[in-house]
Amino acid sequence: MPGYELFGDAERKEVNDMLQTGVIPRYGFAAARNGVWKAAELEQEICKTFGCKYALLTTSGTTALTTALAALGIGAGDEVIIPTFCFVANFEAILGVGAIPVFADVDETLSLSPESVENAITDHTKAIMPVHMCGGMARMDEMKALREKYNLLLLEDACLAVGASYKGKSLGTMGHAGVYSFDISKMITCGEGGAVITNDEDVYKRARAYTDHGHDHLENDRTADTHTHLGYNYRITELHAAVGLAQIRRLNEFLALQMRNHNIIHDAIKDMPGLTFRGLPDPDGYTGAYLSFFLPGEIQAREAYEQLKAAGISGLHYWYGNNWHYIGRWQHLQSGSWMHRLYEQQKKQVMHYSNLAFPMSDSIMSRCISIGISLLWSDAEAAEIGAKMGAVLSKLLA
Numbered sequence: 001m002p003g004y005e006l007f008g009d010a011e012r013k014e015v016n017d018m019l020q021t022g023v024i025p026r027y028g029f030a031a032a033r034n035g036v037w038k039a040a041e042l043e044q045e046i047c048k049t050f051g052c053k054y055a056l057l058t059t060s061g062t063t064a065l066t067t068a069l070a071a072l073g074i075g076a077g078d079e080v081i082i083p084t085f086c087f088v089a090n091f092e093a094i095l096g097v098g099a100i101p102v103f104a105d106v107d108e109t110l111s112l113s114p115e116s117v118e119n120a121i122t123d124h125t126k127a128i129m130p131v132h133m134c135g136g137m138a139r140m141d142e143m144k145a146l147r148e149k150y151n152l153l154l155l156e157d158a159c160l161a162v163g164a165s166y167k168g169k170s171l172g173t174m175g176h177a178g179v180y181s182f183d184i185s186k187m188i189t190c191g192e193g194g195a196v197i198t199n200d201e202d203v204y205k206r207a208r209a210y211t212d213h214g215h216d217h218l219e220n221d222r223t224a225d226t227h228t229h230l231g232y233n234y235r236i237t238e239l240h241a242a243v244g245l246a247q248i249r250r251l252n253e254f255l256a257l258q259m260r261n262h263n264i265i266h267d268a269i270k271d272m273p274g275l276t277f278r279g280l281p282d283p284d285g286y287t288g289a290y291l292s293f294f295l296p297g298e299i300q301a302r303e304a305y306e307q308l309k310a311a312g313i314s315g316l317h318y319w320y321g322n323n324w325h326y327i328g329r330w331q332h333l334q335s336g337s338w339m340h341r342l343y344e345q346q347k348k349q350v351m352h353y354s355n356l357a358f359p360m361s362d363s364i365m366s367r368c369i370s371i372g373i374s375l376l377w378s379d380a381e382a383a384e385i386g387a388k389m390g391a392v393l394s395k396l397l398a
């Protein structure tokens with residue numbers, strides 16, 4: 001799954017290039033750079049690799065989400081529909097711009113159920129945010145149809161599906177904007193980093209200004225820039241971008257290894273009676289970052305998770321029980337524990353939506369186990385893991 005596992009000479013070379021100049025910030029100091037602009041180069045590489053017009057790097061996937069929301073003009077009182085299975089960053093970013101996260105169920109794609117999204121739409125809905133989980137994709141045809149039917153914005157969170165596609169288009173490129181993360185656990189890494197991608201020049205310019213105190217970037221001299229909007233500092237550094245530049249050029253190498261190891265393990269357990277696998281609206285676009293499967297019930301899933309762990313299998317996730325990815329465990333959100341006060345109306349709405357019941361999501365996520373696929377496994381090692389998993393699961397399901 002993570003590119004950091006294969007950090008090596010290519011990454012060291014890019015970082016060394018940058019160290020020769022000593023220019024760590026991404027903007028300014030043109031004369032001292034000797035033509036080295038790692039962040040700008042990585043942005044071009046992102047556009048080329050994923051097929052979008054504009055990319056804007058930020059400090060993280062979380063700040064990229066916040067930036068994209070702001071650049072799309074989403075703010076006070078606007079409702080943004082997200083899945084019950086995502087990452088804390090999704091609601092953090094929405095709350096950060098003063099908007100309201102509204103949850104909709106996931107289906108067996110581990111992403112938004114189109115019916116549930118439609119049921120969640122109100123007069124205040126401004127955007128749908130499909131979160132493409134675990135290397136796979138949401139039902140994008142249905143998401144695009146809902147966007148058109150209700151005249152909404154579509155913002156794709158592809159942080160956990162960098163390199164995945166849907167009907168030939170990279171995830172992240174099909175809405176008004178998309179977001180990638182390059183944190184340490186993602187497909188390719190900068191150490192920390194993220195990107196907003198879009199085909200809309202205006203969204204790109206607004207995102208660029210938002211991440212740089214509102215600078216309009218019309219002049220080469222930063223002190224001459226004017227500031228048409230308020231912004232913040234979410235600028236990536238050249239050091240982080242240098243790592244990402246080496247990694248993005250190795251994306252196909254990473255994907256090939258990952259898919260090979262994924263398929264070896266999948267083959268070892270795919271015919272087991274009682275076991276089903278996550279839905280993939282476009283199997284060809286899958287990255288194989290995780291192998292995700294469903295047990296018949298919650299009790300078996302919890303048991304399987306414990307037994308697989310006891311058998312020495314690493315990289316397992318029982319998302320339903322962890323604190324980061326599933327609504328049921330976000331007590332800080334549900335109890336309204338904010339360090340700063342929200343507006344009364346925002347707090348009321350947030351608490352209302354965060355405390356709804358989601359039996360459909362519960363029934364899917366309580367049965368789901370994922371295993372993160374390592375790039376370091378040889379094919380023999382992957383086969384051994386698959387065999388061990390098969391032994392545990394077949395005994396449990398017998």
Ligand SMILES: *Cc1c(COP(=O)(O)O)cnc(C)c1O
Nearest residue numbers: 060061062087089159160181183
């Ligand atoms: C990792 C992740 C993020 C946030 O990315 P960071 O770079 O860690 O801030 C957002 N959404 C999803 C689905 C993620 O997996």
